[in-house]
Amino acid sequence: MDSARLDATFAALADPTRRAILARLALGEASVNELAEPFRMRQPAISKHLKVLERAGLITQGHAGQRRPRRLAPEPLVHASQYLEGYRQFWEASFANLDALLQTLK
Amino acid sequence: MDSARLDATFAALADPTRRAILARLALGEASVNELAEPFRMRQPAISKHLKVLERAGLITQGHAGQRRPRRLAPEPLVHASQYLEGYRQFWEASFANLDALLQTLK
DNA sequence: CTCGTGAATAGTCAAATGGTTATCTATCTG
DNA sequence: CAGATAGATAACCATTTGACTATTCACGAG
Numbered sequence: 376m377d378s379a380r381l382d383a384t385f386a387a388l389a390d391p392t393r394r395a396i397l398a399r400l401a402l403g404e405a406s407v408n409e410l411a412e413p414f415r416m417r418q419p420a421i422s423k424h425l426k427v428l429e430r431a432g433l434i435t436q437g438h439a440g441q442r443r444p445r446r447l448a449p450e451p452l453v454h455a456s457q458y459l460e461g462y463r464q465f466w467e468a469s470f471a472n473l474d475a476l477l478q479t480l481k
Numbered sequence: 482m483d484s485a486r487l488d489a490t491f492a493a494l495a496d497p498t499r500r501a502i503l504a505r506l507a508l509g510e511a512s513v514n515e516l517a518e519p520f521r522m523r524q525p526a527i528s529k530h531l532k533v534l535e536r537a538g539l540i541t542q543g544h545a546g547q548r549r550p551r552r553l554a555p556e557p558l559v560h561a562s563q564y565l566e567g568y569r570q571f572w573e574a575s576f577a578n579l580d581a582l583l584q585t586l587k
Numbered sequence: 588c589t590c591g592t593g594a595a596t597a598g599t600c601a602a603a604t605g606g607t608t609a610t611c612t613a614t615c616t617g
Numbered sequence: 618c619a620g621a622t623a624g625a626t627a628a629c630c631a632t633t634t635g636a637c638t639a640t641t642c643a644c645g646a647g
Contacts, residue, residue: 378497378500379497381494381495381497381500382495382496382497383495384495385491385492385494385495386491386492386495388487388491388495388564389487389488389489389490389491389492389494389495390488390604390605391484391487391488392605394484394487397568401568401571406623406624407623407624407625408622408623408624416605416606417606417607417608418623418624418625419606419607419608419624419625419626419627420605420606420607422624422625422626423604423605423606424605426625427604440613440614440615440623441613441614441615441622441623441624442614442623442624443623443624443625447571449568449571449572449575449576450572452565452568452571452572453572455565456562456565456566456568456569458494459558459561459562459565460562462503462507462555462558462562463562465507465553465555465558466555466558466559469555496634496635498635512593512594513593513594513595514592514593514594522635522636522637523636523637523638524593524594524595525594525595525596525636525637525638526635526636526637527594528594528595528596529634529635529636530635532595533634546593546643546644546645547592547593547594547643547644547645548593548594548644549593549594549595
């Protein structure tokens with residue numbers, strides 16, 4: 376529905392670093408340094424990725440002392456999933472046609 | 482699984498023009514000019530978008546005379562959908578928690 | 588063969604991305 | 618108060634993106 380929202384969500388998902396961050400956050404909230412640790416990348420680069428994720432609404436940030444732990448937010452994932460579900464009819468039909476074709480060739 | 486594949490798929494989906502093209506192609510194959518018609522945009526711009534979609538494997542091109550009709554390809558949509566499904570557990574738990582919270586507040 | 592049309596390609600350009608280093612801000616701790 | 622540490626922000630740079638115009642390529646029709 377809201378096109379700009381989907382733009383931001385899919386753009387955020389189109390990067391392996393950011394997907395890895397989301398995967399990590401699915402296990403529970405984490406600080407910036409914890410999120411940065413697996414990557415050969417400086418902290419400001421991670422902060423930039425986090426800003427992209429935040430602008431897409433995929434994460435929210437808390438504020439506990441000098442830490443700002445991030446946590447995963449579900450809504451954009453749901454919207455993106457629903458968008459793709461709109462094509463389910465299409466791809467099931469495609470595979471059904473392929474099946475039919477293979478049957479006739481047999 | 483294949484990260485570069487998901488990169489290309491999500492990047493391709495992160496643009497409203499390209500999503501509109503996919504929506505059009507879900508109704509059946511179409512030529513470049515037919516795809517370009519709804520947009521205030523020149524034909525080469527559309528060709529570039531089509532190249533992005535093709536690199537992502539979201540469309541294939543036929544070759545009928547001087548037309549190269551595009552058609553929608555299902556696989557990347559399936560993969561993207563499966564990727565998001567991996568978070569379903571997470572978001573259902575999130576919403577369940579929210580429900581529970583609302584219950585206790587009531 | 589020549590012309591018209593569908594589409595691709597080349598070249599240009601401005602803006603956005605994704606990284607860097609250096610610095611600043613805020614909080615915890617001795 | 619004086620560090621040390623978590624993280625943000627600024628400034629910079631190279632690459633990519635998304636549009637444009639102009640041109641070229643490929644095919645079909647007269």
